[in-house]
């Protein structure tokens with residue numbers, strides 16, 4: 119009625135969500151996999167953020183165009199170049215930091231797009247049923263059985279060098295079916311639950327039922343899938359780049375590996391080969407561990423809600 | 428009350444069939460007749476009981492009435508208007524007048540939606556109120572439903588409430604638009620007895636305060652007698668007996684109602700209530716498809732020649748008391764001993 123009461127209500131609403139998040143966080147934190155994964159990810163995040171610093175210190179630390187004027191070939195670690203330089207005197211450490219930025223960019227944006235697409239199509243198929251469902255799921259099947267890397271390689275061979283965003287988009291377009299299958303299954307079972315009938319009796323329209331009642335129940339699952347999709351997106355981009363089909367304008371870890379290989383330093387310059395290789399493995403591993411931990415946060419909650427509520 | 432005689436809801440020859448799914452080859456596919464040509468009228472302002480055992484089609488009737496499903500045949504009328512097949516806006520408008528409390532309070536709330544938003548949903552969808560005004564109305568509704576302090580319940584998720592509390596919330600949600608008809612589908616079947624009485628009183632309050640009509644669905648004669656003005660007894664989709672609650676329950680004329688009363692635990696001075704023993708221990712083989720009395724297979728009084736061949740018509744057993752049985756007779760009114768004999772759950 120008065121201002122004060124309204125404020126109190128807003129506060130109560132906020133604390134409700136805070137409590138729920140706090141509870142999830144507690145479960146998450148108990149999980150060692152989750153802790154390791156998160157720590158690693160924070161490290162990579164810091165690397166990505168710090169990638170802006172070296173070029174500001176000295177233009178020769180620019181990962182793509184900066185060349186140390188005194189160095190003509192690959193050199194090992196030194197005070198001037200912590201991880202050494204590549205074949206034309208570019209700083210490997212600066213490249214590694216830039217690679218983290220690209221990995222996040224590619225991984226997260228491709229996964230995000232795949233998950234948004236997969237969730238939207240999965241919910242539509244599950245909720246509408248009938249012909250829509252059949253068509254969407256057949257399309258999903260067809261895309262799912264195509265080996266993503268191979269198809270993207272073929273496209274790259276056809277159209278020449280691909281822009282990094284084109285690569286992201288293609289990964290997203292090839293990676294939604296898995297998400298949509300899971301979301302569809304979840305939607306099918308949610309649709310049968312009595313609270314959907316209750317919402318209909320409360321006057322909810324179809325869009326409202328989908329977005330207000332079904333979506334909050336599939337989103338946690340979709341987010342879980344997102345972490346796994348990040349992993350696969352990063353791996354696909356790295357593979358493309360390594361095989362020489364990456365965006366020549368970006369410094370990704372896969373690109374670095376390609377440079378190592380192409381210039382014949384594969385087993386001569388461990389300081390050059392190992393860092394990007396390790397980074398690719400660790401970042402995919404950490405997203406995977408994050409996903410597993412989230413799975414455990416989610417699981418008891420899903421279990422609670424389906425049995426006792 | 429003169430308005431008590433007006434019909435608010437009428438079911439006319441309503442039939443609903445369900446197709447049960449067989450295996451992949453379509454074998455084992457069967458048709459279930461959930462409601463078989465049910466006709467009844469509910470009067471404005473009364474609490475009308477729909478009584479029957481599990482699987483008799485009570486929930487189905489409720490779902491048809493709130494428009495969650497369509498009957499295969501027959502018409503459903505609210506204030507004389509046919510509501511079968513309403514869609515979109517018209518259906519939404521209809522739901523301002525007719526609301527439902529579902530059988531299972533654990534399943535009828537979205538686990539991801541707070542109590543505040545669940546109860547306030549009809550206000551939003553019907554464009555009645557939003558923002559702070561909506562929240563105030565929700566709090567008021569929760570208080571009316573006996574949840575106070577309402578603020579402490581509003582900002583919780585369903586899993587943080589007990590079953591009884593949830594059923595109160597369900598009643599608050601159903602009543603927030605002040606509908607003229609409330610369908611309450613066994614609101615206490617998932618709760619323990621001590622909580623049932625409170626929910627019943629809440630329903631009585633709903634009728635008293637807002638003048639709403641209540642269609643109370645139950646499997647228990649005892650709660651029907653406690654709450655209802657009139658009751659209808661159904662068995663496997665067939666209407667068996669209908670009449671004033673006291674009359675039907677104290678003086679049942681249909682063998683099925685009699686069997687239900689036999690099965691109800693009684694305490695107090697009940698020597699005067701006879702046992703009817705109208706239920707067969709084992710079911711008889713079915714009557715030839717569809718014709719005949721719906722209760723034939725389990726009826727102790729049935730005669731094959733007649734009951735398996737001819738569907739009984741409703742006949743008057745007393746003031747407003749109808750019974751569909753070939754062998755029912757208007758019995759002598761029971762001596763007034765009801766005050767001392769109590770029925771258990």
Ligand SMILES: Nc1ncnc2c1ncn2[C@@H]1O[C@H](COP(=O)(O)OP(=O)(O)OP(=O)(O)O)[C@@H](O)[C@H]1O
Pocket residue numbers: 445446447459460461479480481482483484485486487488530646
């Ligand atoms: N969606 C459905 N599909 C197939 N059969 C159904 C469906 N819903 C109900 N039935 C069948 O219709 C009949 C009546 O069911 P209904 O749920 O109305 O019974 P009820 O009286 O509410 O029982 P209870 O007291 O157990 O809730 C049952 O035989 C049931 O199996």
Ligand SMILES: [Mg+2]
Pocket residue numbers: 485486487530612613
């Ligand atoms: Mg039921």
